[in-house]
Every structure is written in C-alpha cells, then in structure tokens.
Amino acid sequence: MTEHVLTQTRDRIARIELNRADKKNALTAEMYAAMADAVVAAEADAQVRVTLIHGKPDCFTAGNDLKDFLERPPHGEDSPVFRFLQAISTARKPLIAAVAGPAVGIGTTMLLHCDLVYAAPNARFQLPFVPLGLVPEAGSSLLLPRIAGYQRAAELLLLGRPFTAEKALAAGIVTEVIPEGELLEYALDAALGVAALPPSSLRATKALMKDRQAQPLAQAMQEEGAQFRACLSSPEAREAMTAFLEKRKPDFSRF
Numbered sequence: 001m002t003e004h005v006l007t008q009t010r011d012r013i014a015r016i017e018l019n020r021a022d023k024k025n026a027l028t029a030e031m032y033a034a035m036a037d038a039v040v041a042a043e044a045d046a047q048v049r050v051t052l053i054h055g056k057p058d059c060f061t062a063g064n065d066l067k068d069f070l071e072r073p074p075h076g077e078d079s080p081v082f083r084f085l086q087a088i089s090t091a092r093k094p095l096i097a098a099v100a101g102p103a104v105g106i107g108t109t110m111l112l113h114c115d116l117v118y119a120a121p122n123a124r125f126q127l128p129f130v131p132l133g134l135v136p137e138a139g140s141s142l143l144l145p146r147i148a149g150y151q152r153a154a155e156l157l158l159l160g161r162p163f164t165a166e167k168a169l170a171a172g173i174v175t176e177v178i179p180e181g182e183l184l185e186y187a188l189d190a191a192l193g194v195a196a197l198p199p200s201s202l203r204a205t206k207a208l209m210k211d212r213q214a215q216p217l218a219q220a221m222q223e224e225g226a227q228f229r230a231c232l233s234s235p236e237a238r239e240a241m242t243a244f245l246e247k248r249k250p251d252f253s254r255f
C-alpha cells in the first residue's frame, strides 16, 4: 500500500488519483503496483463500468521517478511498471484520463491506451526518451505513429520536447481540451455517461477496436521493454538522469 495513489469506487466509477504532489507525482515502483492492482480490481468488480485516472489540478505526473530508474531499475515483465502497462493495454472496460500540468514520459504514453482523454490548457506533454538516453515504452513506438501519423510522432518521439494540450489534441492524443477549473468535474460527468451505457455493447465495441492490434502491441511492448531496460544502465542514460537530479545540464559530448 502507498499513500501516493488514492483509489475509490463510487457510482460505478473506479477512480485512481496520483497523490505525490511534492515530487510532481513522479511514479515509483510502489505507485505502479498500486495502479496496476487498482485497474485489475476494477476489471474484476462487476460494480465498476469505467476507470478514471487523474492527478492534481496542476500536475498529472512527471513520469517515472528518475531516482528509482537509477537505483532500482525495473528488471523484467513482472515488474510493477510492466504489470501496470499490461493492465491498461488489455483492459476491457473503458479508461478515461483527466490531465492537467506536466504529463511526462509514461504520463503521456499511458494516455495512448485510454479511450477518452481530457486535458486542461495548462497540460504539458512530453516524451523525453531520447533526451534521457532511452527508447519509447508502453507500445508508444507503435501506437503514436498510428494515432498521430509518422511525421507528428517522429517530432514528438525523436526530439522529446514538451508540447501543449492544443498540439496533443491535433495529434489525436487528447479527446477534448477543458478549462482547468472544470476538468475533473467534466471527466467525472463523462465517466457517469459511460457508466450509464449498455455495458456489454460498450465492451464489445472497445474489443472490436482494440483486439485487432493486440498482438502487434504486445510484441512492440516486449521489444521496447528489452531495449529500454538495456538503455537504463547505459552511460548516456546515467548522465541524463544524474544531471536532472543534480539540477544541471547533461553533457553528452564524450559519447
């Protein structure tokens, strides 16, 4: 159990709230484990029709905890992060995300597995895998080119720069941009709407859209995972992550 992930089920909605504000909701192994358990529990609970993931009004998540990456990197496919990705990529019930503030790394890639994504104008997305000496994860090397088109995906994944909610909307990552003060209520309303729909038809429709790409997605996640884990111990990645924690610019000139 961790107090950094809050879960609650009400009105047939399972809510998962990221709650580590002092570290910008950076995700630790314990948090991934709690999130994976919550998604699996929601799938198994006949009372639940939809899952809503959100952070704070000024922060969704700064992505994986970089200290964790350096000190206890994920080792294999039974690691908490992989369990979480498995859970959201195979979820039969709809997943909704409400995103405000930073949504970095997995904070953006997890959205590619959601069915509805609402973002506030203050949302700042980023896929900084290359700048960190890493490769994409969560199936994003397959899903993002499909969702956004190759050129848009190439810009976001190769350069790894932050981008706005407007750009995320144009890339197809975001469903709708909602004013900051209304975001969570809007997402909850959408979840209530989904929860009121005929559940079998809803799940069958999601399955029809998702199942055709299930096999290539599982393969992409495996291949990405193997390369990602290898990159984590590379000198380039260690320099990038250490520089962030030491609050300095990384220096890649010697590589």
Ligand code: COA
Pocket: 022, 023, 024, 026, 027, 061, 062, 063, 064, 065, 066, 067, 102, 104, 105, 106, 128, 129, 132, 244, 245
């Ligand atoms: N891992 C570990 N700690 C993190 C973190 C992360 N991914 N992101 C933020 N933090 C910590 C900072 O070290 C800082 O801790 P401190 O107060 O003990 O010094 C605290 O959270 C606040 O972060 P700060 O950078 O001061 O906030 P900001 O508002 O200026 O910037 C971000 C927010 C998200 C843009 C910035 O923190 C960032 O770029 N984080 C790293 C994102 C990243 O590379 N994630 C990995 C993706 S694979």
